[in-house]
Amino acid sequence: MPIDFTLTAAQLRLRAVAREFANDILAPVVRAADEDPDPQSAFVRVKGAYVEAYKLGFATGFIPKRYGGGGASNLDLQVISEEICAVDPGFATVLLVNGLALMPLVWFGSEEQKRKWLPPASADPRGEYLAGWTVSEAAGAPGGTANFDSPAPYPAGVSLTATHDARNGEYVLNGEKYWPCNSGGWDLEGANVNVCIVRTAPEQGGASGLSAILVPRGTAGVSYAQPISKIGHRVCQNNHIRFENCRVPEENAFAVGHGDLCINRAFTWSGPVAAIAAVGVARSAYEYALDWAKTHTAGGDGPIMRHQAVGYALADVAMRIEACRAFSWKAAHYQDLNDSEGHAIGAMAKVFCGETLFDAVFKTMRIMGVNALDRRHPLERYLREAAVFPLYDAGNLGMQMRKIWQVMANPDFDPRALMESRLTPFEKVWPPRP
Ligand SMILES: Cc1cc2nc3c(=O)[nH]c(=O)nc-3n(C[C@H](O)[C@H](O)[C@H](O)COP(=O)(O)OP(=O)(O)OC[C@H]3O[C@@H](n4cnc5c(N)ncnc54)[C@H](O)[C@@H]3O)c2cc1C
16 A cells, blocks of 8 residues: 555554643643743743653654664654644744754764764753754844855854864854754753854855854853743743854864755754644644534524534634645655655645644634633634744745745756655755756
């Protein structure tokens, strides 16, 4: 049977465990965390749940087994993520960001670097290990994120510079990052390690001037301001980081001259996960609205589900959820077949599901009516959470759509490759070749 949406026995177990974790351990803490006005305090409120998730292997399960991880497939991540996101997508982002940080090391690091940095991620006896994916910068010049691969020299593109001090065998980092998740750690003293995208050649454009560098906790010259206070995904910590003459051994650098590829590949890997995150949130909104429609009359002579308009709206939401889940799974399956690559399809799934399901969540609010605005009900939170999907994990307009365009503009692009799950060529050129 070549097409089969049935989960394996192992995946069914994974789903049951993830669902139980989400309902029994995560759900009791997320409401208060979401309402906490202090973003760092909100993050710390979910630390206990994180430790439990870590023990279950959800925090680093994506790392290949040979480096101490769980060797989870992209499809496995789909199953886990939907369940967690149905309860809180901000929490799932904390887990996801460990992967955004460490998977580039798996793809681009030397064997020595992998042996040094990856096994500790899954071997923390306290279960508190965090890795920060430290790419994004505040909007402006220098700064900005979407144009990381701009061909123009500094100050266009990434502005955190790493100057090579060959005499001391070090890189010296100066500049700021804004938005990176997890980077500040549980105490704003730093994650266990931050994988930073830096400008090693400021006179060159982003396709050759960027690199990745590992900055471990405790490195002098890094400071973390209070995290950003956001409207959604409030339990994940987004940092404002300053680097002032921060010295890092040169052996911590990898993908030298190819930091752009790290960014592209990481946000390709995460695309299907962000897509299924949107499914998880929309699923919860839909189930709440369906139940409401079957139990509330709005003063009429029966439940509002009797109104065709309400039924049609619910049908529309249900269709979108099914379509988006299928697309997310397809994209993850494609990536499993292609060593986690899939620059077009990962981005497509992320863009399509995030946009489609933001609308779907708003539709569930229209079904419920004005009471959806009452904060006693969860729909206003689901809307705030859903608003994040088109904007985070490489914004749809500035980064993900551009990636799809770039793949399609390649003269060697075969439009049937996606359908047939064959790898599409992706090149580091900006703008794409006509
Ligand atoms: C919950 C959450 C978690 C996050 N986690 C991380 C993390 O772990 N690490 C990290 O580094 N970042 C993280 N971010 C930041 C996130 O990845 C953003 O997607 C990233 O900063 C890019 O934002 P942007 O697309 O708005 O780019 P910006 O550079 O701010 O661009 C803004 C807008 O300008 C327009 N634009 C700019 N350039 C172009 C262009 N070339 N073509 C078309 N339009 C353009 C687009 O409309 C774009 O949306 C997180 C954000 C959130 C909300």
